[in-house]
Amino acid sequence: MTEPDPASPDNRHPTRAASPTAPATPGGAPPDGGWRYEPSRALALWDEREVEAAVEVLRSRSLFRYYGPRAPRHVDAFEAAFAERTGCPYAVGVSSGTAALTAALVGLGIPEGAEVVIPAVTFVGSVSAVVAARGVPVFADIDDSLTLDPAALESAVTERTWGVLPVHLNNAAADMDPLLRVAERHGLRVVEDAAQAAGVNYRGRPAGSLGDAGAFSFQQDKNLTAGEGGAVTLRDAAAHQRVVRFQDQGGQFSTSRGPGRGGPEPEGEAEVAPFLGCNLRMTELAGAILTVQLDRxxxxxxxxxxxxxxxxxxxxxxxxxxxxxxxxxxxxxxxxxxxxxxxxxxxxxxxxxxxxxxxxxxxxxxxxxxxxxxxxxxxxxxxxxxxxxxxxxxxxxxxxxxxxxxxxxxxxxxxxxxxxxxxxxxxxxxx
Missing domain, CATH: 3.90.1150.10 (Aspartate Aminotransferase, domain 1)
Structure with missing residues (x-):
C-alpha cells in the first residue's frame, strides 16, 4: 500500500495551536494572522479512515475483543500487524503503555523484590510499572543522548539486579548495543520502554525487538494513537502466554473453553500453568483505529x-x-x-x-x-x-x-x- 504523504493538505487535521491564544486553522495560520503550526504527530493525520473504523465497530455492537454479536477481531488483526512491523513473533495489545511495561515484566517472570535499573529521566509510568510488577526501581544517570548511560548501568548492578528498562526517549532510540552487552555480562533481562518510539529503528532493528520484551504506548500524543492503549512485543513463547494470561485475568477469555471464548493454546505454543492476572485488555475500538494508522x-x-x-x-x-x-x-x-x-x-x-x-x-x-x-x-x-x-x-x-x-x-x-x-x-x- 502506498504511504500517505504526511504533509498533504488532505492529511492536515488541526486540533490545537502551539499558542493557547488562538486556535489553529488549516495551513497552520491562526485567525490573528500570526505564524503557528500544529505540533502533534499521529493525531494530526487522522482522517475519515479512523472514523470509518470506529463506526464499523460501533455498528457491530462488538466493542469487547473476545466476543460480541459480530466480533470483528480488530485487536487480533492489530496484534498480528504490529508483530510483523516490529519483527517480533508476538505482540499483545493492552490498555496503556504502563500496562504494557507491567505485563512485559510479569511475562518475563520478575521475582518479587527484584531490582530493575531505570534511567533517571523518564515518565513516572516506567517506575509505576516496576512497582506494579512487585519489583524495586533503581535509578541510573543518562548521557547526552538523553537515554541510559551504559557506564551508569554497569555501576548500578548489584546481586539483586534482575533487569534493566532502557527508555527510547522522544522518538529516538537509546544506544542499545552497549546496554545489551552490559545486560548479557550480568545476566539481566531487558525490557525496552518504547512508549515514545513506535516505528523507530536502531541500526536497522525496530525498537521493541532488541531486548527480551518491548512496551509501547498509544496515548494521545504518540506516533500511533487511540487516545489510550499499549502493546507488548516478545520473542519467547512462554513469556507471550504469561502476558496473554496476565492482561486477561489469568486467561479468562483468551484461554478458557466455551462458545465465544478462546480455545487451547495454538500449536507450538508453550503451555503455561494458570495464574490470576489483571484486566489490562485492549478494546476493539482501539484495535480498529490503530490498525488504520500503521500504514502511515x-x-x-x-x-x-x-x-x-x-x-x-x-x-x-x-x-x-x-x-x-x-x-x-x-x-x-x-x-x-x-x-x-x-x-x-x-x-x-x-x-x-x-x-x-x-x-x-x-x-x-x-x-x-x-x-x-x-x-x-x-x-x-x-x-x-x-x-x-x-x-x-x-x-x-x-x-x-x-x-x-x-x-x-x-x-x-x-x-x-x-x-x-x-x-x-x-x-x-x-x-
Missing part, C-alpha cells in the same frame, strides 16, 4: 526526521549543541538542543515561544526521582525503597535541554518558518 507510521517518522535534519543543518553556524542520536537514520525525528546552562535554556525557550514555536524543557528539567512518591519510595502498599541519591548528572543534562515540537502535518512553509524562528530565537537569546 513509516512515512510520518520519515517526514519528522527530514524536518529535524533540515532545521539542524540550516542553523549549523549557530552555537547550538544538539542531542546525540545513537542512530540518526532510524530516529523518528527529534529536535532537542542542549544549551550551556539552565538559564540559557529558559531564555531560548522563551524566545522560541515569542516566535510562535512550541518548545519546552523535557520533564520541566526534573528527573523522575524528583517526584515525591518516587523520591520517598512510597507505593500504595507502603514504603518500598530508600530515598535515591540526587541524580546530578541527569539533572544537569535535562535541565539545559530545549525540545522543539515537530508536527506530522508540517508544510514546506511551516519548515521554513520554523527554521527562521529557531535562528532568530538563538541569535536573540544566546548573544
Amino acid at each position: 507510521l513509516d512515512g510520518m517518522n520519515r517526514r519528522l526526521r527530514e524536518v529535524a535534519r533540515r532545521v539542524r543543518a540550516s542553523v549549523s553556524d549557530l552555537p547550538l549543541e544538539w542531542r546525540q542520536l545513537p542512530d540518526e537514520e532510524g530516529s523518528g525525528g527529534d529536535l532537542t538542543a542542549l544549551l550551556g546552562s539552565r538559564l540559557q535554556a529558559r531564555r531560548f525557550t522563551a524566545a522560541l515561544h515569542a516566535e510562535g514555536v512550541p518548545a519546552h524543557t523535557l520533564y520541566q528539567g526534573r528527573t523522575v526521582t524528583s517526584n515525591p512518591a518516587v523520591r520517598d519510595g512510597r507505593t500504595a502498599w507502603g514504603v518500598r525503597w530508600e530515598r535515591p541519591p540526587r541524580m546530578r548528572t541527569s539533572e544537569g543534562i535535562i535541565g539545559r535541554s530545549v525540545t522543539v515540537g515537530l508536527g506530522a502535518a508540517m508544510t514546506e512553509a511551516d519548515v521554513e518558518g520554523l527554521t527562521s524562528a529557531v535562528r532568530k530565537a538563538a541569535e536573540e537569546s544566546l548573544r
Whole structure:
C-alpha cells in the first residue's frame, strides 16, 4: 500500500495551536494572522479512515475483543500487524503503555523484590510499572543522548539486579548495543520502554525487538494513537502466554473453553500453568483505529526526521549543541538542543515561544526521582525503597535541554518558518 504523504493538505487535521491564544486553522495560520503550526504527530493525520473504523465497530455492537454479536477481531488483526512491523513473533495489545511495561515484566517472570535499573529521566509510568510488577526501581544517570548511560548501568548492578528498562526517549532510540552487552555480562533481562518510539529503528532493528520484551504506548500524543492503549512485543513463547494470561485475568477469555471464548493454546505454543492476572485488555475500538494508522507510521517518522535534519543543518553556524542520536537514520525525528546552562535554556525557550514555536524543557528539567512518591519510595502498599541519591548528572543534562515540537502535518512553509524562528530565537537569546 502506498504511504500517505504526511504533509498533504488532505492529511492536515488541526486540533490545537502551539499558542493557547488562538486556535489553529488549516495551513497552520491562526485567525490573528500570526505564524503557528500544529505540533502533534499521529493525531494530526487522522482522517475519515479512523472514523470509518470506529463506526464499523460501533455498528457491530462488538466493542469487547473476545466476543460480541459480530466480533470483528480488530485487536487480533492489530496484534498480528504490529508483530510483523516490529519483527517480533508476538505482540499483545493492552490498555496503556504502563500496562504494557507491567505485563512485559510479569511475562518475563520478575521475582518479587527484584531490582530493575531505570534511567533517571523518564515518565513516572516506567517506575509505576516496576512497582506494579512487585519489583524495586533503581535509578541510573543518562548521557547526552538523553537515554541510559551504559557506564551508569554497569555501576548500578548489584546481586539483586534482575533487569534493566532502557527508555527510547522522544522518538529516538537509546544506544542499545552497549546496554545489551552490559545486560548479557550480568545476566539481566531487558525490557525496552518504547512508549515514545513506535516505528523507530536502531541500526536497522525496530525498537521493541532488541531486548527480551518491548512496551509501547498509544496515548494521545504518540506516533500511533487511540487516545489510550499499549502493546507488548516478545520473542519467547512462554513469556507471550504469561502476558496473554496476565492482561486477561489469568486467561479468562483468551484461554478458557466455551462458545465465544478462546480455545487451547495454538500449536507450538508453550503451555503455561494458570495464574490470576489483571484486566489490562485492549478494546476493539482501539484495535480498529490503530490498525488504520500503521500504514502511515513509516512515512510520518520519515517526514519528522527530514524536518529535524533540515532545521539542524540550516542553523549549523549557530552555537547550538544538539542531542546525540545513537542512530540518526532510524530516529523518528527529534529536535532537542542542549544549551550551556539552565538559564540559557529558559531564555531560548522563551524566545522560541515569542516566535510562535512550541518548545519546552523535557520533564520541566526534573528527573523522575524528583517526584515525591518516587523520591520517598512510597507505593500504595507502603514504603518500598530508600530515598535515591540526587541524580546530578541527569539533572544537569535535562535541565539545559530545549525540545522543539515537530508536527506530522508540517508544510514546506511551516519548515521554513520554523527554521527562521529557531535562528532568530538563538541569535536573540544566546548573544
